[in-house]
Amino acid sequence: xxxxxxxxxxxxxxxxxxxxxxxxxxxxxxxxxxxxxxxxxxxxxxxxxxxxxxxxxxxxxxxxxxxxxxxxxxxxxxxxxxxxxxxxxxxxxxxxxxxxxxxxxxxxxxxxxxxxxxxxxxxxxxxxxxxxxxxxxxxxxxxxxxxxxxxxxxxxxxxxxxxxxxxxxxxxxxxxxx
Amino acid sequence: xxxxxxxxxxxxxxxxxxxxxxxxxxxxxxxxxxxxxxxxxxxxxxxxxxxxxxxxxxxxxxxxxxxxxxxxxxxxxxxxxxxxxxxxxxxxxxxxxxxxxxxxxxxxxxxxxxxxxxxxxxxxxxxxxxxxxxxxxxxxxxxxxxxxxxxxxxxxxxxxxxxxxxxxxxxxxxxxxxxxxxxxxxxxxxxxxxxxxxxxxxxxxxxxxxxxxxxxxxxxxxxxxxxxxxxxxxxxxxxxxxxxxxxxxxxxxxxxxxxxxxxxxxxxxxxxxxxxxxxxxxxxxxxxxxxxxxxxxxxxxxxxxxxxxxxxxxxxxxxxxxxxxxxxxxxxxxxxxxxxxxxxxxxxxxxxxxxxxxxxxxxxxxxxxxxxxxxxxxxxxxxxxxxxxxxxxxxxxxxxxxxxxxxxxxxxxxxxxxxxxxxxxxxxxxxxxxxxxxxxxxxxxxxxxxxxxxxxxxxxxxxxxxxxxxxxxxxxxxxxxxxxx
Numbered sequence: 001x002x003x004x005x006x007x008x009x010x011x012x013x014x015x016x017x018x019x020x021x022x023x024x025x026x027x028x029x030x031x032x033x034x035x036x037x038x039x040x041x042x043x044x045x046x047x048x049x050x051x052x053x054x055x056x057x058x059x060x061x062x063x064x065x066x067x068x069x070x071x072x073x074x075x076x077x078x079x080x081x082x083x084x085x086x087x088x089x090x091x092x093x094x095x096x097x098x099x100x101x102x103x104x105x106x107x108x109x110x111x112x113x114x115x116x117x118x119x120x121x122x123x124x125x126x127x128x129x130x131x132x133x134x135x136x137x138x139x140x141x142x143x144x145x146x147x148x149x150x151x152x153x154x155x156x157x158x159x160x161x162x163x164x165x166x167x168x169x170x171x172x173x174x175x176x177x178x
Numbered sequence: 179x180x181x182x183x184x185x186x187x188x189x190x191x192x193x194x195x196x197x198x199x200x201x202x203x204x205x206x207x208x209x210x211x212x213x214x215x216x217x218x219x220x221x222x223x224x225x226x227x228x229x230x231x232x233x234x235x236x237x238x239x240x241x242x243x244x245x246x247x248x249x250x251x252x253x254x255x256x257x258x259x260x261x262x263x264x265x266x267x268x269x270x271x272x273x274x275x276x277x278x279x280x281x282x283x284x285x286x287x288x289x290x291x292x293x294x295x296x297x298x299x300x301x302x303x304x305x306x307x308x309x310x311x312x313x314x315x316x317x318x319x320x321x322x323x324x325x326x327x328x329x330x331x332x333x334x335x336x337x338x339x340x341x342x343x344x345x346x347x348x349x350x351x352x353x354x355x356x357x358x359x360x361x362x363x364x365x366x367x368x369x370x371x372x373x374x375x376x377x378x379x380x381x382x383x384x385x386x387x388x389x390x391x392x393x394x395x396x397x398x399x400x401x402x403x404x405x406x407x408x409x410x411x412x413x414x415x416x417x418x419x420x421x422x423x424x425x426x427x428x429x430x431x432x433x434x435x436x437x438x439x440x441x442x443x444x445x446x447x448x449x450x451x452x453x454x455x456x457x458x459x460x461x462x463x464x465x466x467x468x469x470x471x472x473x474x475x476x477x478x479x480x481x482x483x484x485x486x487x488x489x490x491x492x493x494x495x496x497x498x499x500x501x502x503x504x505x506x507x508x509x510x511x512x513x514x515x516x517x518x519x520x521x522x523x524x525x526x527x528x529x530x531x532x533x534x535x536x537x538x539x540x541x542x543x544x545x546x547x548x549x550x551x552x553x554x555x556x557x558x559x560x561x562x563x564x565x566x567x568x569x570x571x572x573x574x575x576x577x578x579x580x581x582x583x584x585x586x587x588x589x590x591x592x593x594x595x596x597x598x599x600x601x602x603x604x605x606x607x608x609x610x611x612x613x614x615x616x617x618x619x620x621x622x623x624x625x626x627x628x629x630x631x632x633x634x635x636x637x638x639x640x641x642x643x644x645x646x647x648x649x650x651x652x653x654x655x656x657x658x659x660x661x662x663x
Contacts, residue, residue, distance in 0.1 A: 029349070029353050029357075031342045031346055032373050033349070033642055035224050039223065042232075057371045141214075145346070145349035
């Protein structure tokens, strides 16, 4: 079980058993090696659940599921395979998924990639098997550059710098940092 | 999962030598895990590091020796190699040892060569590994090799090639330099806009293959113009204006500490000169060190041991020539078929009187009487490995060999003797401590060689899923996925 947070910034108290941590990306550090996707694949029966995106020639970044509060993917799923759990995670049932890719179309962040090699839509499960052991998700552990971190949701929202566009990319243009 | 169920080992898919960890269940390896305590990678693992679990559990790994298309027993396969070696002319026999073999296996290969009087012995790591190693032999004193940990705390980095594709784990250290202190410099020399150049403060986008010419110009600037070299000509060859070369070289020279990181690759011209110049720069500039990351884990160790144990051995390049001309018609390849896909050499292999390959996966039939030994990987055999920064890592097997044999076993079977492993281990570590041979050279001669380099055609960026010139990666899942993508 991951460490629980007591009080959020807005003063509300999260439900009991709520996974208060999510995977965050610091694009300044990411070297685009796709270790996260490889680790994901080797941990999930050789199917990577992570999407990837390329920003021109300047960056490659993993697309992590945000486990939204009101998930569009769950609303779009015709078979109730995608469901928001009590612990805050959006989980997909392997047995119910028919591979229709409705969730991939519905997802506003484009993190669900309709890669249907196994006839089901790959969807991040935050490595719940490792969370149960008190470990962090595989992608974060394997990350070669330290770009991925597994942090409290509210802590990250407070640190606005990390949620801005990458300084590394911007530094190539105006406002060069060094 | 408790710690006693984790087994630790090291990865040899590049010469950084990261720690890997395996989860076990009833003596079976079931999954890969991450070695958080390892000082090199702190638990990170690159896509190639994940191959380790596949290498152990791959369904298509062979487990029985074969002669031609038929399965056979170990005794028969070994004795047929021994019989053919006994009658052979030593000049017509060649031995190639993979860059992933351990130091003890290299010593055994040298003993095999001595017993039969064979001089054609070489490491069969990547072509560029061996080329860079020959540059490392050229004497420059004093010049120190950087430790991997040194990279964290330096102020300047000079990176030759796309090192983050060779060893992505270094990105955590390169990031420390990049975001560590104001004024730190990362100079990347690469013809492509590669993943490494994303982190550059100064990206010298040279013409493909002209790295050596640029470094020669660096040597001239840093030596204070003591060396004769036309900077304008260097600028013309590399495609970088002379002023930029001068300012980059002065930047690197003026900062208090620095490391030159080289990734030898077949896509570069004259890896030997690149390695040599980097040593010269470290010699001229205060507090600078250099390190080369080879594509095979133990390229360095195997080369050092073969150099010392076999006197006047044929170089890899001469061996390739001899093989393609048919002079070598009996070939023992320990590790993998490094010539897979090389049409000229495969034609010669068809005609060979003896072709024995120890390997992990099924080979396509090249020679009607080829002998295939199922190989136990470095994870199933103990051994010591000498990695990029000259540190030697001992390691113990994580899994049983299950019918396969390691190169060590195969060679001692052919020799029909049981060597004392502990004795070999001390002998090998003494050789490693002595280091590689050094050859005296004249700096100005070597500098003038750089001016003969001509740019080559543009090449695609290196592939992170591949290492060296081997064929085994094609069996791994992640290689296939990325190729389809």
